[in-house]
Amino acid sequence: MREFTVEAQALGPHAIVVVTGEIDAYTAPALREKFLELVDGGVDRLVVDLRRVTFIESVGLGTLIAVRKRLRRFDRNLCIVLDAGQRSIYRTFEITGLTNIFPIHPTVEAAVEDCLDESAA
Amino acid sequence: MNELAEGSAALTRVAAALLDAGLLARVDLDGVLAVIADVAREQTRAQAARVVPGALPEAGDGPGPTRLTAILRGPDGEAMATLVLDPPTEGAFEAPAVEVAEALAHYGAAAVHRARTFAEAEAAASRERGHASAMRALAETAVRLNAPLPIDAMLADVTETARRIVGARWAVSTLSGDVAMRVVAAADGDGGPPAGAPHLAAPLRGPDGADLGALELFDKRSADLDETDQAIVVQLAQLAASAIGKERLLEAQARLAATLQRSLLPERLPDVAGVEMAARYASGVAEVDVGGDWYDALTLPDGDLFLVVGDVVGKGVEAAAAMGQLRHCLRTYAFEGLEPAAALERLNVLVNTLGGSEFATVVAARLTPPTGQLRYASAGHPPPLVVTPGAGAEFLDGAQSVPLGALPRPAWGEGRRVLSPGSTLVLYTDGLVESRSLSLDVGLERLAAAAQGCGDPAILVDHLLELATSGHQADDSAVLAIRLTACAEQFRIRLPAEFASVAAVRRRLRTFLGACGIDGQTTDEVTLACSEAAANAVEHPVAPRHHSIEVEASVEGEGIRVVVRDFGQWRSPPPVSERGRGLALMRMLMDVEVASRASGTEVLLRRPRA
Numbered sequence: 001m002r003e004f005t006v007e008a009q010a011l012g013p014h015a016i017v018v019v020t021g022e023i024d025a026y027t028a029p030a031l032r033e034k035f036l037e038l039v040d041g042g043v044d045r046l047v048v049d050l051r052r053v054t055f056i057e058s059v060g061l062g063t064l065i066a067v068r069k070r071l072r073r074f075d076r077n078l079c080i081v082l083d084a085g086q087r088s089i090y091r092t093f094e095i096t097g098l099t100n101i102f103p104i105h106p107t108v109e110a111a112v113e114d115c116l117d118e119s120a121a
Numbered sequence: 122m123n124e125l126a127e128g129s130a131a132l133t134r135v136a137a138a139l140l141d142a143g144l145l146a147r148v149d150l151d152g153v154l155a156v157i158a159d160v161a162r163e164q165t166r167a168q169a170a171r172v173v174p175g176a177l178p179e180a181g182d183g184p185g186p187t188r189l190t191a192i193l194r195g196p197d198g199e200a201m202a203t204l205v206l207d208p209p210t211e212g213a214f215e216a217p218a219v220e221v222a223e224a225l226a227h228y229g230a231a232a233v234h235r236a237r238t239f240a241e242a243e244a245a246a247s248r249e250r251g252h253a254s255a256m257r258a259l260a261e262t263a264v265r266l267n268a269p270l271p272i273d274a275m276l277a278d279v280t281e282t283a284r285r286i287v288g289a290r291w292a293v294s295t296l297s298g299d300v301a302m303r304v305v306a307a308a309d310g311d312g313g314p315p316a317g318a319p320h321l322a323a324p325l326r327g328p329d330g331a332d333l334g335a336l337e338l339f340d341k342r343s344a345d346l347d348e349t350d351q352a353i354v355v356q357l358a359q360l361a362a363s364a365i366g367k368e369r370l371l372e373a374q375a376r377l378a379a380t381l382q383r384s385l386l387p388e389r390l391p392d393v394a395g396v397e398m399a400a401r402y403a404s405g406v407a408e409v410d411v412g413g414d415w416y417d418a419l420t421l422p423d424g425d426l427f428l429v430v431g432d433v434v435g436k437g438v439e440a441a442a443a444m445g446q447l448r449h450c451l452r453t454y455a456f457e458g459l460e461p462a463a464a465l466e467r468l469n470v471l472v473n474t475l476g477g478s479e480f481a482t483v484v485a486a487r488l489t490p491p492t493g494q495l496r497y498a499s500a501g502h503p504p505p506l507v508v509t510p511g512a513g514a515e516f517l518d519g520a521q522s523v524p525l526g527a528l529p530r531p532a533w534g535e536g537r538r539v540l541s542p543g544s545t546l547v548l549y550t551d552g553l554v555e556s557r558s559l560s561l562d563v564g565l566e567r568l569a570a571a572a573q574g575c576g577d578p579a580i581l582v583d584h585l586l587e588l589a590t591s592g593h594q595a596d597d598s599a600v601l602a603i604r605l606t607a608c609a610e611q612f613r614i615r616l617p618a619e620f621a622s623v624a625a626v627r628r629r630l631r632t633f634l635g636a637c638g639i640d641g642q643t644t645d646e647v648t649l650a651c652s653e654a655a656a657n658a659v660e661h662p663v664a665p666r667h668h669s670i671e672v673e674a675s676v677e678g679e680g681i682r683v684v685v686r687d688f689g690q691w692r693s694p695p696p697v698s699e700r701g702r703g704l705a706l707m708r709m710l711m712d713v714e715v716a717s718r719a720s721g722t723e724v725l726l727r728r729p730r731a
Binding site for chain 1: 645
């Protein structure tokens, strides 16, 4: 009933990916595909906006980790955007230890500043 | 000599008869000519006689006996035809033959003239009839195009009409632009129009002069075309272009209104434990009939649900825009903590100050899911329906007030009711229960009957809209159904072994846990663990006996128990992959026991209630 969508805005090596819906074994392949497309297209700095995601399970987390591994080769990371109201999603990141790996920000602006603007440095 | 004189008298009679025939126009021109030639040959003993058009030299030349000719002259002395008589087999014409021929030519001319005049009149009348029928066809086409028709149907109609009226073998209409299309009408089924320039063409121009395309006719002999044909084709092209232009404009307006309408409706309904909710909106029969119906549902800070269904009187973009205003104001009032009646009172003040002819009916309700407490108020809106298992359907008409915008300060009542577990509340707009072919009472009865026969809100709202549209509802409709889930003793679901099934498992499990009073965080975690186990059950079995998975859940005393089953054998050992991470995740959330047998694998997940 709920639609799953992945939308990406890429500008050179920077991209913001907005995901909507539930990320599970059924929907994760589309997400993985989008990430690969971006990284193969030269993107090495990513902000992933999960504020409209209502559920995420291990295969979704695995997809994020896989992308992160590729970005680490360029010494880059990806930032996650989560809303304060998404307790359940945050908790999933927390109990799997991913809050220590991914910078998680409450707004896209903060994530952009953290993950995309480092190019200026 | 004598013989010929007698002949001359007979000739006069024949000629008079001929003249009558011509006058009465019983004989066509060819017939008249044939009679003249026959009589002339008989009376002059000519070897052969014929009437040829125009003037011939008075006397033949060349050797042998002289030919005899006589000119048939019209009223103005012009030579219409010439009677030509070849001399008798033996010898020459006798002297009176000339006189006979002259007389015959004289009377014959009158007959020919009459017959010719009549033939011309006939032809003119036939052309007139042709014009009249063409004009009638044009007028009929104009009437048909006046009705709202899809553009392709309009174009097909005009193309075939043009082909038929003009009598061409093919007619072709082409439209360019956003909705490009080409319609071919053919006299017979075979082939298409020939390549090359059409024999007749007229442009299709929109109301604003924009070039929309062309109407072209092929394969009619150009000798047959007259300016009437051209005029008809031009007229038809204008009719079509104007109708298509109008239809495109209407379609664009309808799309705009529909887009606006949908953009103003909530993108999704809140996901709240203990209730199942579904809502639908349907525009009227014609897309342009988008109206101001809306539904809304929001979770208040204290966890209550605020539910709204309303109907702004009017159609199109304006109604949709007014609806958007009211909807957002009502949301704000609800968030500020106003009860339904107080919120409607505030909204009424707003509608009155808008000053226009705005007029709306709204029902608003506040529901506390854990207790089933409901408070509601209605501004001239059809009463909410409650279906209680074992107790039937009932309309809540205890808090009816007047529509918004009707009175400056009407009295607002608040209705209260406690909904028992398993009962369903249905809020709807009048499009669902009322139409030209359906009285309100019958519509309400039908709604109540349909709601009682249907448990799942998602299925119920679809069913209700289907019922309404099957009655050719002209109005738009909105419906919102919410069911307080009862804590079932056990939850059990069997689904195809596909990843796409797992979302349904989660949704149903959440509903089950919510209804049994399990708190939000626990529900989330149990659902996550179950989702992981279900994904494993879809992915791992090889050589499955059944292509399905089964999930069972129960709340027993202080514990939650979930069993996920598949019916195949797992690869051994279980692969280390993202799924392995899934198992680890499950273990962090619940106690996990995996039992593999030949018949399949069973994953048992357990944890305390909270």
